[in-house]
Every structure is written in C-alpha cells, then in structure tokens.
Amino acid sequence: MRFLPVTLLAFVLYIVITGSATPYDIATGAVTALVAGLLFGKYLVKNPKKALNPARWVAMIVYFIKYITIIELKAHLDVIKRVITGDTNPGIIKVPITVKDEYARFLVANSITNTPGTVTVYMDEKYAYVNWINVKTRDPDEARKEILEDFEKHAKRIFER
Template sequence: MRGVAATALLAFITYIIFTGSLTPYDLVTGVIVGVTIGLLVGRFLVENDAKALNPVRWAWGLVYFLWYFLVAEVKAHLDVMRRIITGDIEPGIVKVPLKVKSEYARTLVANSITNTPGTVVVDVDENYLYVNWINVTTEEPEEAKKEICEEFEKYAERIFE
C-alpha cells in the first residue's frame, strides 16, 4: 500500500482545484478519483509515504507554486516582451550544473526552466542541464546557474530531498 495515500491526496487536491467546486458531488467524485489513482499508480510514484505526506514539504510546494507563478513567471514574461520589442537577444545553449539528485527534484527544475519564457531545457545528463537561453550573458556554468535556475533548485531541494 506504499504511496497510495500520498498519491490519492494529491489526485484529490488536483481534482478539486480543476473542478473549482466544493459541492458534495465533486467532493465524493474527487475522493473516488483520488483513491482510484492512488491504488493504480501510487506504488510506482512514491518511495516513502512519510516523506511524501510530510506537511513541511507540502508547505514548501505551496510557497514554490505561489512564488513561481507570481514572481518568476511575471519577471520572465516582462523580460521576454522587452527583448521582443528591442530585439536585444543573444541566444545560445549553456551548460548548467545541478546539485539536486532525486528524479523528482531534477524534473521540477527542468520543467520550471522550460515553462519560464526565454529558456528551454534541451538535454539532461547526470549532473547538468543544457539550456537554450534567449539572452546568454555568460557561458560559465556556475554563473549561468545563478541566473537561470538557482531559485528553482532551492525550492526543489526543500520539496523533494
């Protein structure tokens, strides 16, 4: 039964958020969907229930979600809009080191970079991400990391490691 509870809880919360409703029908349907998904795939997704259900990790996930959509995304959109208008771009691919080791943390960092305007992860290996960047200001890996993904990695580490 490893992973069922954590997966069911996440599926339920996701269902309720997407329906945008707390009617009894949606709550019951959400429980049914959550439990079903938890039973079907929970054992494949979660290695440790205690870690997955840790409220501190969920709180960091919420903080990250809010920070990402209210700060990081807005700043990136404004920067890309300015670059489109001015034509001030210097595109290229840079090598960015990663210190997070879990697959979930690495995936969160890579997806956050790709979903942020102006950057796309084009390849991943054990210790590095290769990022297509709209305005390469440095090719030095540690400096590129500071500009591209240091904040993402900080949150990924708190949530998943």
C-alpha cells in the same frame, strides 16, 4: 500506504481544477483520486513517510505561489521586452545541476522549461543544457546562478531534505 500521497494530491488538484466543492464534486473527486492513488501510488511514491511530511507540502505550495506570481511574471515581462526591442542573444548553455533526487531534477527541468525565455534541452547526471533567450554568460557557475539556483533551492526543500 504509498497510495495516500498520490490520492491526496489528486483530490486537491481535482477540486482546484474544477473550481467547485459541491457534494457531487467532492464525491467524484474522492473516487477519482482514490483510483489514481491505487493505480499510480506504487510507481510514484518511494517513501510514503517523506511524501506525507506536511513541511514538504507547505514548501511545495510556497514554491508554486512564488513561481506563478513572481518568477513567471518577471520572465514574461523580460521576453515581451526582448520581442519588442529585438534584444536577444540566444544560445544553449551547459549549467551544472546539484540536486540528486529524480523528482527534484524533474521539478528543476520543468521549472526552467515552463519559464519563458528558457528551455531545458537535455539533462544528464551533472548538467542541464538550457536554451536561453539571452545568454548573459558562458561561465557554467554564473549561468547556474542566473537560471536555476532558485529552482534548485526549492527543489531541495521539497524533495531532498
């Protein structure tokens, strides 16, 4: 049963990435996804019931759409402005992280790193160390609100509830 979430995700990604739903692509995607699910499902899925929860999949899709349309756009525009004006105050800031699930932590770290202007340098059990293009505050709690609070909210919804 642990192979099923990986198989479904791999199939959806295959169809989205190829941009085609011809019978050949569906068959190839199904075989590829099944192989991926059988090979990696036992390593990636701890709780198949939790992983197959439709509410989690919807939350993941909502987050992905919000991330690539709103969060990324704002960050790109901010970095463009800073490059043109030279208005930067870079630094590494220690930010408390509240999510506990390893997948949630991974999502938060990658969301920070993939957002222009921030890079997760290191993460331990309690803190993320973030290289920030414009350090607005050195207060860890205020920095958490600025940098990763929204990411954590979605990560909790997807992986911890």
